[in-house]
Amino acid sequence: MLGTFDNDQPKIEIEVKGIGSSKKLVGLIDSGFNGYLTIPFIEAFPLGLVLIGIQSSTIADGSPSYHLVCMGEVCIDGKWIHTTIDIQPANIILIGTKLLKELNKTFVLDCSKSKVEIIDSADDAIKKKEQ
């Protein structure tokens, strides 16, 4: 699937589902985020994501920070995964490397051509051809 290089930021469309409805969202692929997915409160609550806990961490200036952790389902390029989702007040959707790894996806970014693409990893692509 193709994404967009919006304001020099690689973005792709994902679908997120809680116990209620699902919604398509556009998220920023953050190669420095080794988690799954972070979405804002404003998107999380209407989806009915299941709250499972609170995570503590220390931010860059050394002060403590807390964020909510929910369970939900995420779909990228037609493939769903059951995963943890971080909920933050900031109005930004971040897609982490762990999510792409779990979905066996390869992230292709060509800045000069403004091309953003998510493709199946080599193993998955071979399996699909064999089927």
Add this chain to the structure above:
Amino acid sequence: MTNKQFTSLEEITRAGEKFYLEELKDKIEEKYMGQYVVIDVEEKKYQIDSDRLVAVDKARREYGDKLFYIVQIGNNQSSNVNFKEKKYAWNF
């Protein structure tokens, strides 16, 4: 004797942080640095895994559907913090 029931996220955070810093940190930090510990603050039980999703799944399987306190080991503040002065991410 029944364990204390925690009714708010702030209570869970405070109790989880206290348990982690006072009883768990020294015991697990060296061996499991960078991994995730998912703590059932009521039972004072926990699950550790390098993948947070796996640790959460193990905790939910063992302890049921409840709210957990989660820490990435080695990424937690020192114990001399004043809870009253903390800013919580959801208080925006």
